[in-house]
Amino acid sequence: EAQVTQNPRYLITVTGKKLTVTCSQNMNHEYMSWYRQDPGLGLRQIYYSMNVEVTDKGDVPEGYKVSRKEKRNFPLILESPSPNQTSLYFCASRGQGLGGGYTFGSGTRLTVV
Amino acid sequence: GENVEQHPSTLSVQEGDSAVIKCTYSDSASNYFPWYKQELGKRPQLIIDIRSNVGEKKDQRIAVTLNKTAKHFSLHITETQPEDSAVYFCAADTGFQKLVFGTGTRLLVSP
Numbered sequence: 001e002a003q004v005t006q007n008p009r010y011l012i013t014v015t016g017k018k019l020t021v022t023c024s025q026n027m028n029h030e031y032m033s034w035y036r037q038d039p040g041l042g043l044r045q046i047y048y049s050m051n052v053e054v055t056d057k058g059d060v061p062e063g064y065k066v067s068r069k070e071k072r073n074f075p076l077i078l079e080s081p082s083p084n085q086t087s088l089y090f091c092a093s094r095g096q097g098l099g100g101g102y103t104f105g106s107g108t109r110l111t112v113v
Numbered sequence: 114g115e116n117v118e119q120h121p122s123t124l125s126v127q128e129g130d131s132a133v134i135k136c137t138y139s140d141s142a143s144n145y146f147p148w149y150k151q152e153l154g155k156r157p158q159l160i161i162d163i164r165s166n167v168g169e170k171k172d173q174r175i176a177v178t179l180n181k182t183a184k185h186f187s188l189h190i191t192e193t194q195p196e197d198s199a200v201y202f203c204a205a206d207t208g209f210q211k212l213v214f215g216t217g218t219r220l221l222v223s224p
Contacts, residue, residue, distance in 0.1 A: 033212070042119075042202060042216040043157070058211065059114070090156060101147045101159035102212060 002027045006091050006105035013081055013112055021076045021108045023091030031094045032074040033058070033102065034066065036087040043090065049074055081112040115140040117205050119215025126193050127223055134218045136203035137185040145206040146179060146186045151217075152199045160201075161188070193222045 004025045013019055025032065033048040035058075045058030049068040063085055065077040074093075078085060088109050092102035116139040126132050138146075144165040149157035163170045163177045163186065170177050174193075179186040190197055203215040 035214075040216060043204075043214040045211060045213070048211070059213070101149075101162055104156040104158070106156055 002103070004091055004093050004103050004105035006089075006108050009106060009108060011108060011110050013110070015082055015112055016080050019078050019081060019110075021078075021089060021091075021110070023074045023076065023105060024072050025074075025091075025093040025103070026072065027093060027095065027103070028071065029093035029095045029103075030071070031096070031102075032068065033092045034064070034074070034076050035090045035092065036060065037090060037107075038087050046076070046089075078110075081110075083112050086110060086112050115143060115205055115207055115211065115213040117203060117213050117215045119203050119218060121218060122216065123219045123221070125221045125223065128193060128195060130193055130222075132190045132193055132197070132220055132222075134188045134201055134203070134220070135185060136187070136205075136215050137183075138205040138213075139184065140205070140207055141181075141184065142207045143205040144208055146177070147204050147206070147212075148177060148188050149202045149204065149214075150199045151202065157202060190220075193220075195222050195224055198222045 007022045030051050034046040035043040037043050044060045047066040049055045090107050091105040094102045119136045147162035150160045151157040174191045176189040200217045200219050202217050206212045
């Protein structure tokens with residue numbers, strides 16, 4: 001089954017404790033992206049990647065890191081999480097070509113206390 | 114950069130009525146406009162999309178229209194059903210992977 005898999009689904013952590021949210025897709029998609037979703041703000045892009053070793057900032061990159069060492073994986077790293085990073089996070093992927101919608105993962109609900 | 118505005122933020126209709134959600138975008142280079150439906154606790158799912166060389170697209174009870182001159186696009190749902198209740202997001206893509214979303218419309222269809 002074609003899918004984007006995120007882990008974990010839920011995470012509660014403390015301020016300053018480094019964490020990684022994993023994302024993997026099995027569709028051989030070139031493009032991958034991370035979004036955060038907050039009430040009233042919609043989905044905002046954090047980082048995106050156009051292929052292996054090619055990443056760029058989205059609209060809200062501060063406090064986040066990403067890497068794309070393999071085509072299928074695109075982990076999101078929070079080096080020193082803060083409470084304002086409490087949010088619902090979605091990883092998404094799509095293939096090349098004109099337009100084409102993103103396929104989203106199931107989401108990771110992160111709480112930083 | 115691209116900015117997408119979406120209205121209304123909430124929309125309540127009776128079952129069988131039509132619902133219309135409107136979005137405007139700012140970047141004339143945007144060329145792809147998807148719509149996503151997000152049910153409570155679920156991931157956003159693509160329901161319909163339109164490219165800039167097309168003015169209208171239909172898929173059963175759902176249609177999207179695009180006015181490039183005015184930089185706005187709309188989602189039309191006819192004969193609404195309770196299972197259409199969800200949050201709907203529009204988005205605009207300039208082609209550089211910066212898919213920018215609107216803030217969402219919560220649609221409630223009452224039986």
